[in-house]
Amino acid sequence: MNDLLKEIGKRIYDRRKQMNLTQEVLAERTNVTPQTISTAELGRKAMRPDTIIRLCDALEISTDYLLRGNITQSDNGPLVQKFSDLTPSQYRHLEDIINSYIAAIKESEA
Numbered sequence: 001m002n003d004l005l006k007e008i009g010k011r012i013y014d015r016r017k018q019m020n021l022t023q024e025v026l027a028e029r030t031n032v033t034p035q036t037i038s039t040a041e042l043g044r045k046a047m048r049p050d051t052i053i054r055l056c057d058a059l060e061i062s063t064d065y066l067l068r069g070n071i072t073q074s075d076n077g078p079l080v081q082k083f084s085d086l087t088p089s090q091y092r093h094l095e096d097i098i099n100s101y102i103a104a105i106k107e108s109e110a
Contacts, residue, residue, distance in 0.1 A: 006043030011066055013041040015059045029058040 016026050016037075023041070027034040032051055039045045040055075047055065056063050062072045083091060 002043065005046060007069065008066060009041045009043035011061075011069065012037070012055065012059070015061055016041075019059065026055075026058060030054045 016023070021029075023034045023037040027037045030037070030051065031054060036047070036051070040047055052063060052066065056066050059066075060078050062074045064070045064072050065075050083094070086094060
């Protein structure tokens, strides 16, 4: 259980940083104390189900991603929205970048 809490905490921390949020801002958005966010990020204590749901809403992630690390269709929503704001040329360029990135990852794993 301790390893699971640490993995969940890392996902919270990573997503919070990705969104450029402080623990205080995330706590405010989640209606908990900054100490609760800190404790969760460190994997020291499990959160209540209602806190998990509010945290996922604030971080714009699914509970499946937070709890298991599985990316779901709903986790793709914010990224897809960013794609839709691109011009066709920008979209194709981004597609090339993504394809190159995936190829590089696969090559380094081999």
